[in-house]
Amino acid sequence: MKSNAVALPxxxxxxNMGPQHPSTHxxxxxxxxxxxxxxxxxxPDVGYLHRALEKIGERVTxxxxxxxxxxxxxxxxxxxxxxxxxxxxxxxxxxxxxRAEYIRVIVCELNRIASHLIAFGSFTADMGAFxxxxxxxxxxxxxxxxxxxxxxxxxxxxxxRIGGVSADLPDRFLEKTKEFLDYFEPKVPEYNKLIxxxxxxxxxxxxxxxxxxxxxxxxxLTGPNLRGSGVPFDLRKNEPYSVYPKFxxxxxxxxxxxxxxxxxxxxxxxxxxxxxxSVKILRQAIAQIPEGPVMxxxxxxxxxxxxxxxxxxxxxxxxxxxxxxxxxTVNPYRLKIRAPSFVTMNIFEKITKGLMIADVVAVIxxxxxxxxxxxx
Amino acid sequence: MMESLAISLVNAVxxxxxxxxxxxxxxxxxxxxxxxxxxxxxxAGLATYVERKVAGDIQARVGPNRVGPVGLLQFLADGIxxxxxxxxxxxxADRFLFxxxxxxxxxxxxxxxxxxxxxxxxxxxxxNIGIYYVMAVTSLVVVGVLLAGWSSNNKWALLxxxxxxxxxxxxxxxxGMALLPAxxxxxxxxxxxxxxxxxxLLGIFGWNLFHNPFTFFSFFLYxxxxxxxxxxxxxxxxxxxxxLVSGYHVEYSGIRFAFFFLAEYGDxxxxxxxxxxxxxxxxxxxxxxxxxxxxxxxxxxxxxxFLTKTLGLVLLMMWVRWTLPRLxxxxxxxxxxxxxxxLTFFNLLGVSLWLLLxxxxxxxxxxxxxxx
Numbered sequence: 001m002k003s004n005a006v007a008l009p010x011x012x013x014x015x016n017m018g019p020q021h022p023s024t025h026x027x028x029x030x031x032x033x034x035x036x037x038x039x040x041x042x043x044p045d046v047g048y049l050h051r052a053l054e055k056i057g058e059r060v061t062x063x064x065x066x067x068x069x070x071x072x073x074x075x076x077x078x079x080x081x082x083x084x085x086x087x088x089x090x091x092x093x094x095x096x097x098x099r100a101e102y103i104r105v106i107v108c109e110l111n112r113i114a115s116h117l118i119a120f121g122s123f124t125a126d127m128g129a130f131x132x133x134x135x136x137x138x139x140x141x142x143x144x145x146x147x148x149x150x151x152x153x154x155x156x157x158x159x160x161r162i163g164g165v166s167a168d169l170p171d172r173f174l175e176k177t178k179e180f181l182d183y184f185e186p187k188v189p190e191y192n193k194l195i196x197x198x199x200x201x202x203x204x205x206x207x208x209x210x211x212x213x214x215x216x217x218x219x220x221l222t223g224p225n226l227r228g229s230g231v232p233f234d235l236r237k238n239e240p241y242s243v244y245p246k247f248x249x250x251x252x253x254x255x256x257x258x259x260x261x262x263x264x265x266x267x268x269x270x271x272x273x274x275x276x277x278s279v280k281i282l283r284q285a286i287a288q289i290p291e292g293p294v295m296x297x298x299x300x301x302x303x304x305x306x307x308x309x310x311x312x313x314x315x316x317x318x319x320x321x322x323x324x325x326x327x328x329t330v331n332p333y334r335l336k337i338r339a340p341s342f343v344t345m346n347i348f349e350k351i352t353k354g355l356m357i358a359d360v361v362a363v364i365x366x367x368x369x370x371x372x373x374x375x376x
Numbered sequence: 377m378m379e380s381l382a383i384s385l386v387n388a389v390x391x392x393x394x395x396x397x398x399x400x401x402x403x404x405x406x407x408x409x410x411x412x413x414x415x416x417x418x419x420a421g422l423a424t425y426v427e428r429k430v431a432g433d434i435q436a437r438v439g440p441n442r443v444g445p446v447g448l449l450q451f452l453a454d455g456i457x458x459x460x461x462x463x464x465x466x467x468x469a470d471r472f473l474f475x476x477x478x479x480x481x482x483x484x485x486x487x488x489x490x491x492x493x494x495x496x497x498x499x500x501x502x503x504n505i506g507i508y509y510v511m512a513v514t515s516l517v518v519v520g521v522l523l524a525g526w527s528s529n530n531k532w533a534l535l536x537x538x539x540x541x542x543x544x545x546x547x548x549x550x551x552g553m554a555l556l557p558a559x560x561x562x563x564x565x566x567x568x569x570x571x572x573x574x575x576x577l578l579g580i581f582g583w584n585l586f587h588n589p590f591t592f593f594s595f596f597l598y599x600x601x602x603x604x605x606x607x608x609x610x611x612x613x614x615x616x617x618x619x620l621v622s623g624y625h626v627e628y629s630g631i632r633f634a635f636f637f638l639a640e641y642g643d644x645x646x647x648x649x650x651x652x653x654x655x656x657x658x659x660x661x662x663x664x665x666x667x668x669x670x671x672x673x674x675x676x677x678x679x680x681x682f683l684t685k686t687l688g689l690v691l692l693m694m695w696v697r698w699t700l701p702r703l704x705x706x707x708x709x710x711x712x713x714x715x716x717x718x719l720t721f722f723n724l725l726g727v728s729l730w731l732l733l734x735x736x737x738x739x740x741x742x743x744x745x746x747x748x
Contacts, residue, residue, distance in 0.1 A: 015531045022621060037535070037705055128609055128702025134435035194699075200610055201701045357535070358619045358704045 012040060015357075019048045023126045023361040026371030030348075030364075034357060042352040042360055044345045049375035057335030062088050062302055063162055065332070070156035072337065073373045075118050076316045078104075078111035078147075081160035083313035086241060087322040088162050090311050092304035096296050100164035101243045102289040106177065107150065107159065109278040109285070113184070114143040115316035116224075116271045116278075123268060123365035124195050127204055132195045139187060142180050149173055162302065164295035174286050181279050188276055196272060205268060206259030209351045209363045216262060219347035222340045223318025224274060225367055228254040228267030235314035247284045249277045264366035271368065303330055317341055317368055337376055341369040412489050412500050420641040421451035427641075427694050434698040461630035466529060469627065473527035477520045478628065478635035484516030485639035488646040493568045495659045495678035497671065506567035507559060510650060511552055514605075517639065518544045521624050524636070528627035536623025539613050539705055546712040547604040551647075553720035554598035557591045557727040558584050558654035561736070567650075571658030583657040587738035590726035595655040597720050599689070602647035604708065606640065609697040613705050648689035649682075656685050 013036075018029040027048035033040040053068050060068075069080040082104045089096060121136030144154040149170050151159040159166055195201055211221060216229035226233055234251040236244040252273035254266025306328040312321035318340025327333040344367050352360055385400060386392045392400060425440065425448065432439025440447035465474055491506040493499045503509050518541050525537015559565055561584055562573035574582050584591050604611035615623040625636045652658055659678035669677065703711070734742065 013531060015535075023619065037539075124701065128612065129700060130431075131435050131698050134437060138436055195701065198701060200703055203707060204701065204704055356704055356706060358613070358702075361619050 010035070017042075017357075017360065024364060024371075025122065025369055028364070028369065028371055028374070030360065032357065032360065037356050037358075039352055039355050039357060039360055042349060042355075044348050046342070046345060046371075046374050049371050051372075051376065053376040054335050054337055057332050059331060061330045062304070062332065065335075066161070067156065067158050070158055071372055072339070072376065073115075073315065073317060073320070073341075073370050074155060075370055076111050076115040077155065077157045078107040078159065079115075079313065079315040080320060081157060082108050082242075083311065083315065083320050084322060085160050085162050086313060087309060087311035087324055088304065091307060091309040091324055091326055092162075092302075094163050094296055094298060096164055097293045098243070098290050099168075099292040100294045100296070102285055103165050103169060103294060104160055105243055105247075106282060106285050106289070107147070107157075107165075109281050110143050110146060110177070112278050112316045113275050114140045116275050117143075119271050119316070119365075119368040120191065120268070120275075123362075123368070124201070126361045126365040127201060129195055129198075129201070132191060135187075135191070135194075139184055142183070146173070146177060146180060149176070161295065163298035164293070168294045174289070177282065178286060181282055185276070185279055188272060191272065196269070202258050202265060204358075204362060205265035205366070206263055208259075208264045208359050209355060209366065210260045211262040211347060211351055213262065215347065215350070219350070220343045221318070221347060222343065223314065223316070224252075224270040225267055225318060225340075225344055227252060228270045228366075229262035230254050230256070230266075235312060235319060239312070241311075241313065243285075244281075246288065247281045249280050252277060264362050267366040267368075301330065303328060312338065315340065317370060317373065318344070320373075339373040339376060341367070341371075341373045342376070344369060345374060408500050409490075413486065416486050416489050416642055416645070417638065419645060420638045421455060423641045423644070423690065424454065424637070425451045426691070427697075430691065430694045431698050434695070455634065458634040459631050463630045463632060464627075466627050468529045470527040470529070473523045474627075475632075477524035477527060478632045478639075480520030480523065481517050481639045482520075482635040482642075484513050484520060485642035485646065487513040487516070489642070491567055492646070492649045493571050493653055493658055494682055495675045497675055498659075498679055499568055502566055502568045505565045507555055507565050507570075507650075507654075510567075510646065511548065514643065514646065515544070515548065517643070524628070525624040528624070530627050532620045533624050533626045536615065536620045536626070539620075540607060540624055542705075543607065543611065543613065543708060543712075544605055546709060547601050547716070550597060550601035550712060550716035550720045551605055553717070553724055554594045554601060555650065555654055556724050557587075557594045560724075560727055560731055561587060561591070561738075567653050567658075571653050571660065574657045575660050580657065580662045581740035582660065583655060584738075585655045585657075586740055588727065588730045590723045590730060591655065591738075594720070594723045594727070595651065597716060597723065598655070599651055601712075601716050601720075602651065603693060603696065604712070606643040606647055606693075608640075608644065608693055610700040610703050611708055612697075612702055613708055644690050644693055645686065648686045648693070651689055652682060652685040658682060658685075 013034050015032040015034060016029060017032050018024040019027040024030065029045040029048065031043045031045055051071070053072065056068055057065055066081060066084060069084040070077040072080045117136040117140045121133035124132040147157055148154050150173065151157050151166065211225070211229045213229045213231050216226050216231060221229065230253050232251045232253045235241070237251055252270045254261055254270055256263070256266060257269070258265045304326045306326055308323070308325040310321060310323045312319045319338065320340060321338035323336040323338070324332055325334040348363065352363055355363070383397070385404065386397070428450070429439040429447070440450035443449040443453045465471055488510045490500045491503050491509050493502070521540045521544070522537045525533045525535075525540070528534070558570050562570040564570065574584055580586070585595050586592065607615060620626070625633055628636060659682040661677050661681050664677070
């Protein structure tokens with residue numbers, strides 16, 4: 001006899017996560033097909049913040065493009081500024097004074113800490129713990145104060161210039177930075193105590209959205225997301241630029257300490273540990289920084305030679321690359337930006353299959369994506 | 377109780393003797409209900425203020441400090457703001473259910489205040505099925521929440537409503553099971569009887585919390601399950617603003633939203649009050665026989681003690697909320713069915729055996745009888 005039980009008809013649900021959603025870190029839209037709470041497919045739909053930054057690059061001069069790089073990854077403007085300058089300098093063969101390079105490294109690493117703080121804070125907020133976010137903001141505020149001393153701005157700095165930096169460091173800046181580092185260093189273990197090893201937090205992150213090392217490389221993950229999968233690749237070490245070879249620091253990689261190698265927890269932990277490494281770099285840079293000029297001689301009508309160049313820098317979110325073709329005029333002929341967050345979205349669909357809706361939020365947070373960079 | 381109040385009122389004021397007794401009873405009922413509701417609303421308002429202050433303290437910031445002295449009147453300002461806001465009903469919402477849902481949630485949460493023993497004689501209605509009554513009316517919240525989620529015609533709200541429903545229904549079981557030891561000890565479902573059973577001259581050791589090891593665990597099991605039943609962090613997945621935007625009340629605005637909000641704080645109070653009444657000795661003043669005092673003082677004292685204990689537990693909930701992250705929905709369900717339900721069953725069995733073996737005596741009682 002056949003059973004009388006009739007399975008209730010169920011239907012997959014199509015949900016738009018975003019473009020307005022508190023956890024998509026901006027105007028990312030994720031098209032979720034779910035079976036109840038389980039995600040069948042999560043397809044990221046990007047482009048809501050497109051500002052044609054690459055096309056604008058063809059219409060402005062090399063120096064004028066600087067403020068646009070601020071808007072590329074607004075949580076790490078200094079790094080974007082510097083990456084642009086290094087690209088142009090590589091193209092034109094400009095020799096930058098050593099002090100300027102040291103200053104660049106200092107501001108870049110400070111900005112890396114600030115950016116990772118936001119990543120840490122917003123990620124924990126996504127996981128439902130709102131308090132660490134406020135702590136992260138408190139620390140970041142002090143970095144913003146330092147940057148305000150340098151260039152008057154707190155978010156879009158526009159400080160690094162082609163050939164150097166716009167101005168020398170203000171009085172007492174290095175002391176203040178040191179004070180900040182002394183204040184900040186004990187905070188990292190505090191975060192770990194408060195939230196990183198919290199049982200609920202670990203349960204939410206361990207074994208979730210595993211990106212195997214092979215996948216991570218194949219899908220072009222970079223930066224902390226790649227290192228979270230255990231691949232020790234850091235451009236500051238593997239393809240050294242600026243004065244990074246002079247500093248002693250470790251490349252933080254995921255170890256799968258609470259779950260599988262390459263899960264959300266590993267990616268999260270890499271960022272926490274990288275803040276400590278940045279502190280290390282900063283201490284060395286402050287100790288070693290030489291005196292001297294901060295600006296090379298760059299002509300006012302800056303025309304780089306005909307040619308093309310690709311430069312990539314290790315930014316907080318991964319490898320930010322600028323591909324630049326010059327036709328010898330004041331404007332670039334073509335500019336292509338390789339934005340780490342954009343490339344990261346490739347793997348999104350693959351690793352979110354079969355997760356719960358709440359895990360999609362964790363994945364977005366653990367990748368630490370930033371939308372202006374995705375859409376450019 | 378209401379009738380006896382009405383009779384004593386008639387005796388005290390002879391003019392009223394011409395009025396039919398049921399009218400006076402009704403009037404007394406309305407007055408008592410108004411007093412309870414006023415208390416509940418004032419408490420809920422102040423609790424939002426305290427919650428924000430606690431959050432401020434924990435998060436190294438100030439919290440509300442603009443309206444009134446140290447921001448105390450912030451909740452009034454918020455209330456007025458919410459009253460004056462536009463009441464938006466989405467075009468495709470089911471208007472009737474959408475409007476009904478907040479009231480169900482609100483009523484379900486605040487009806488429970490009726491049987492809470494605030495003090496020696498301070499209880500709106502000492503029902504002989506007090507605990508069942510609380511469990512029953514707070515279940516009304518589920519209906520309201522599900523209606524809210526469904527009628528909003530918003531997928532996030534629906535998900536939130538479904539989550540909330542599953543969560544509350546699941547956690548009702550451990551909550552009920554964890555409360556039963558107190559019922560067993562008192563031999564009554566009336567909350568007032570349960571509180572009375574924890575009196576005696578043993579001070580705080582008369583509390584059910586210290587009655588035997590099983591009741592001790594019962595309290596913690598109850599508190600955890602109750603946290604989940606009130607949808608507070610770490611179990612706030614129905615609202616989960618970072619996942620579901622804000623869950624079942626995402627489409628609500630103005631005073632309808634405020635109803636959900638008030639209900640949440642009401643719920644917090646109710647579960648804390650139940651914990652106090654069933655495990656922490658209720659309104660019993662430690663080391664003091666409140667009954668020996670004049671009625672007014674005795675009531676005031678016991679009210680103060682009861683509120684202190686209850687609000688302490690509410691404060692603990694706030695502390696937990698601003699410290700812990702949120703569980704995932706499947707982890708939450710696993711916790712209810714795999715851990716809390718078996719553990720509470722085991723505890724219930726343990727308490728029953730204990731009562732059978734030791735003739736209803738708790739450890740402190742036995743020690744006391746050994747000494748004295």
